[in-house]
Amino acid sequence: MTQTVSRPSESSGVARNAPLPLDVEAIRADFPILTRTVRDGKRLVYLDSGATSQKPRQVLDAERWFYENVNAAPHRGAHQLAEEATGAYEAARATIGGFIGAPEQEIVFTRNTTEAINLVAYALSNAATAKEPEFRTYAVGQGDEIVVTEMEHHANLVPWQQLCERTGATLRWLGLTDDGRLELSNLDTVINERTKLVAITQQSNILGTINPLGDIVARAHEVGALVLVDGAQSVPHQPVDVTELGADFLVFSGHKMLGPTGVGVLWGKYDVLDKLPPFLTGGSMIEVVRMEGSTFAAPPQRFEAGVPMSAQVIGLAAAVEYLQALGMDAVEAHEKALTGYALEKLAEIPGVTVIGPPDTVARGGAVSFTVEDIHPHDVGQVLDDHGIAVRVGHHCAWPVVRRYGVPATTRATFYVHTGYDDIDALADGIRAAQKFFGTV
Amino acid sequence: MQLENMYQEIILDHYKNPHGRGLREPFEAEVHHVNPTCGDEVTLRLHLEGDTIADVSYEGMGCSISQASVSAMYDLVLGKTVPQALEAGEHFMTLMQAKGDPSVAEKLEDELEDAVAFAGVSKYPARIKCALMSWMALKDASARAWGGPA
Ligand SMILES: Cc1ncc(COP(=O)(O)O)c(C=O)c1O
Numbered sequence: 001m002t003q004t005v006s007r008p009s010e011s012s013g014v015a016r017n018a019p020l021p022l023d024v025e026a027i028r029a030d031f032p033i034l035t036r037t038v039r040d041g042k043r044l045v046y047l048d049s050g051a052t053s054q055k056p057r058q059v060l061d062a063e064r065w066f067y068e069n070v071n072a073a074p075h076r077g078a079h080q081l082a083e084e085a086t087g088a089y090e091a092a093r094a095t096i097g098g099f100i101g102a103p104e105q106e107i108v109f110t111r112n113t114t115e116a117i118n119l120v121a122y123a124l125s126n127a128a129t130a131k132e133p134e135f136r137t138y139a140v141g142q143g144d145e146i147v148v149t150e151m152e153h154h155a156n157l158v159p160w161q162q163l164c165e166r167t168g169a170t171l172r173w174l175g176l177t178d179d180g181r182l183e184l185s186n187l188d189t190v191i192n193e194r195t196k197l198v199a200i201t202q203q204s205n206i207l208g209t210i211n212p213l214g215d216i217v218a219r220a221h222e223v224g225a226l227v228l229v230d231g232a233q234s235v236p237h238q239p240v241d242v243t244e245l246g247a248d249f250l251v252f253s254g255h256k257m258l259g260p261t262g263v264g265v266l267w268g269k270y271d272v273l274d275k276l277p278p279f280l281t282g283g284s285m286i287e288v289v290r291m292e293g294s295t296f297a298a299p300p301q302r303f304e305a306g307v308p309m310s311a312q313v314i315g316l317a318a319a320v321e322y323l324q325a326l327g328m329d330a331v332e333a334h335e336k337a338l339t340g341y342a343l344e345k346l347a348e349i350p351g352v353t354v355i356g357p358p359d360t361v362a363r364g365g366a367v368s369f370t371v372e373d374i375h376p377h378d379v380g381q382v383l384d385d386h387g388i389a390v391r392v393g394h395h396c397a398w399p400v401v402r403r404y405g406v407p408a409t410t411r412a413t414f415y416v417h418t419g420y421d422d423i424d425a426l427a428d429g430i431r432a433a434q435k436f437f438g439t440v
Numbered sequence: 441m442q443l444e445n446m447y448q449e450i451i452l453d454h455y456k457n458p459h460g461r462g463l464r465e466p467f468e469a470e471v472h473h474v475n476p477t478c479g480d481e482v483t484l485r486l487h488l489e490g491d492t493i494a495d496v497s498y499e500g501m502g503c504s505i506s507q508a509s510v511s512a513m514y515d516l517v518l519g520k521t522v523p524q525a526l527e528a529g530e531h532f533m534t535l536m537q538a539k540g541d542p543s544v545a546e547k548l549e550d551e552l553e554d555a556v557a558f559a560g561v562s563k564y565p566a567r568i569k570c571a572l573m574s575w576m577a578l579k580d581a582s583a584r585a586w587g588g589p590a
Contacts, residue, residue, distance in 0.1 A: 039442065377478060377503035377570065385443045393478040401479065407501050408479050436443060437452075437504075 021334040022326060024419040030056040030322075031417055042387030045425045050205055050233060050366050050413030051391050052255045055319075059258055062318035066311040073307045075284055089310050092317035093300075099320045100250065100267060101241040108266040108273070108300040109308055113232040114155040116251035116266035117199070119303060120228055121159040123276040124197065125166045135277040138196070138226065142168035145194040147225070149174040149182055149211075150403055151204045154396040156230045160199055169196065176403050180207040180356035187219055195225040202234035206395040206411065207356035208339070208366040210234070217246045226272065232256055236415075237335055237364055239328040248272050254312065258416075259319035263312035266303065273299035280305040323416075331416055335365040338414045338423060342367050345427040351439065352430060355404050368395070368409040371430060373439045376408040382433035383410075388425055445540075446560035446567070447504065450512075454554070455504040460514035464497040469585035473577040475569055480506050482574055486581040491521045496578065505558070505567050510574035512555040522582050528552065529575045536572060538562045 028034050031054050038044050046054060066088060072081035074089040094104040110116040127139035140146070146160045150173055164171045172190050175183040191198060198220040203210050213229060220227045228249040234240055235250070236257035242250055249272070254263040268276075278285055278296055282305040287295040296302045323331060340360045346352045351372035357363040371379050380392035391411045394401045401408055412426055434440040467485035474481045480502030487495040496514050500507065513532075517525040531551045538544035540563035549556050561571045 375503035377480075377505070377567070381446070381564070381567070382443060398479060407481075436447070 018337065020337055020419065021330045022416055024417060027417045030058065032057060034417060038387050039385055045388040045422045047412040047414065047418070047422060047426060048389045048391050049415035050256070050411065052261070053236065053258050053415055054417070055260065056258055056322055058322050059260065059315045059318045063260060063311045063315040066314040074310050085310060088314055089308070092313045095317040096265060096320055099324065100235065101243050102267050105300060106267055106270050106273065108268065108303040109313055110264045110266050111262060112255065112264035113230065113251045113253040116264050117156055117228070117230070118159050119266055119279040120249055121163040122279040125163055126277045126279070128167065130277045134275050137275040140167045140169050140196050143194060144169040144196040145172050145192070147172050147174070147191050147195050147198045149200050150176045150399050151182070151207060151209065151397065152199070152201055153205050153230065153232065154398070156199050156201060179358065180209050182211055184215065187216065191219045191223060191225065193223050195220065195223055197226045197228060199228045199230065201230040203237065203364040205233045205366055206368050206397045206400050206409065208364045208368070209357055210362040210364055212362070213245065213247070233364065233366065238332040242267055254316040254319065257319055258322055259316035260312040262309045263316050270299065278302050278305070282306055326416060334416065335414050336360050338418055339363065339365045339367065341420060342412065342423045342426070345423055349427060349430055351434065355406065355409050365414040366411060368411045370406050370409055371433060374433055374437050376410040378437065379410045379430065379433050382436055383426070383429040386425065386429045386432065388429050446564060448557040448560060450554050450557040451504065451508040454508035454511040458507060458511040460496060460498070460511065462497055463499050464495060467497065469581040471577050471580045471584065473573055473580070475573055477569070480570060480573060482506070482510060482577050484574065484577040484581055486578070486585050488522065488585050493517050493520055493522065493525055498574070503570055505561055505570040506573050509558060509571045513574050513578065516553055516555055517578065522586060526579065526582060529579055532575055533572070535559055536562050536568045
């Protein structure tokens with residue numbers, strides 16, 4: 001049993017109460033939910049944006065605008081509403097593509113990150129039996145290997161395990177170091193000539209680690225493997241540009257970046273998308289349908305079967321515009337300052353151990369920790385009693401908690417409306433839990 | 441503070457000093473239950489003499505609620521027949537569905553003994569599963585041991 005005992009270092013380098021890059025009070029005023037109270041009148045301290053983010057009024061207004069003004073099924077029908085709905089839907093696609101530096105024809109809307117990953121995983125196994133030769137380009141089968149890491153969210157692990165079971169391919173993975181980073185010493189053997197795809201997260205949802213994707217993408221492409229980057233925790237929190245990233249796929253969820261639930265994104269290089277067979281089939285994704293068989297539309301429509309989540313896509317575009325107005329550099333700097341402050345605050349509390357990188361170097365704002373002799377559920381319960389929402393458990397990354405020899409952790413995550421006061425409340429809440437359970 | 445409602449003294453006592461903890465021989469059934477949302481686990485063994493519960497032994501890791509619940513259950517079911525223990529399990533389930541209604545707890549006080557202290561948990565939907573895990577394990581073990589080598 002290996003334990004990562006990375007105590008937050010003294011040198012996180014953030015002056016206490018240095019002004020934050022974002023105007024927290026002004027931003028909070030945009031989030032209606034932050035005005036409500038919880039547990040008998042307590043201010044809501046929402047430190048669970050990593051699970052799902054709250055929504056600013058601008059996003060809610062955009063959805064309402066769609067339903068009240070142009071609601072119709074995009075790409076179906078010739079009436080004015082259908083035209084306007086299609087226009088709004090496609091304009092949103094361009095806005096969302098622009099956010100990650102991608103042309104609109106490379107943006108596929110899915111339900112969330114999970115579905116985007118499954119789309120690729122099923123396309124790769126469907127490829128083996130596709131009747132169109134070009135759809136067999138990326139077929140995965142016996143003798144092939146898929147590479148993941150030990151820090152993946154279940155969404156970026158289980159679909160690949162299942163792909164391997166369907167196709168006879170082998171799953172391999174990069175392990176973790178004691179301080180919460182990827183073990184890269186065996187990169188060249190884990191990623192080899194047999195590797196067909198490398199699926200890796202950009203920011204760990206439990207450790208906060210930001211992975212050095214450059215080296216991994218380079219190695220994968222050297223051996224001709226595709227790379228899928230899980231951006232569920234990076235796209236909402238740092239500038240991401242697909243050209244700089246160099247990967248073949250990037251996936252993320254709208255609901256974690258101030259947008260509505262029910263919409264996620266698969267970005268793929270057009271040449272790669274164009275050679276993939278569909279995952280879900282049905283209306284809107286076809287070219288010609290006859291009783292004997294059908295042909296399929298070009299990307300992105302090939303991967304968008306059925307009437308899409310139109311209002312949610314419009315809402316996500318509004319979320320993107322909200323983030324762009326703040327500036328993603330500022331969002332990143334804001335969270336870095338908060339993370340440094342949180343690591344310092346937690347270090348001051350005896351019995352608290354951070355699971356993950358101890359400082360803000362190559363690290364995002366997911367701060368997981370344990371409190372000696374108090375189970376995370378009980379920590380979470382006391383925090384909840386103080387109005388503080390955190391996540392407890394294995395955070396859908398069960399292998400990670402197992403790797404570090406803890407049953408579960410408590411996790412705080414930050415976003416644009418988070419201020420120092422929220423982190424002070426967290427620290428006070430942890431001390432209250434220690435007092436309540438008599439461990440100090 | 442609502443917390444004291446849920447974390448009754450009795451619960452904290454069972455948590456800090458669990459009764460009957462540890463895996464023992466002999467046993468007719470062993471089951472392993474997990475709570476997939478949080479990773480809490482319990483391994484539970486059941487030893488019957490005829491249809492009477494002669495021992496319930498267990499190991500597990502989890503929050504105070506899940507650990508205290510298995511300890512209180514141990515006290516309650518030891519020496520009972522399997523049907524009596526399953527009936528106690530039904531009462532505990534009723535308590536967990538009470539949404540904090542004190543009249544339900546009052547009615548079940550005699551049947552549930554210490555386990556009635558978990559009434560406050562029923563106000564917190566996310567924690568009900570923690571309290572129920574060991575009871576589910578006992579039900580499962582009973583089904584397996586029933587009719588097995590006595
Ligand atoms: C890193 C990471 N990947 C994937 C997911 C799955 O996202 P979703 O549940 O929106 O599909 C999440 C969040 O739950 C995540 O944090």
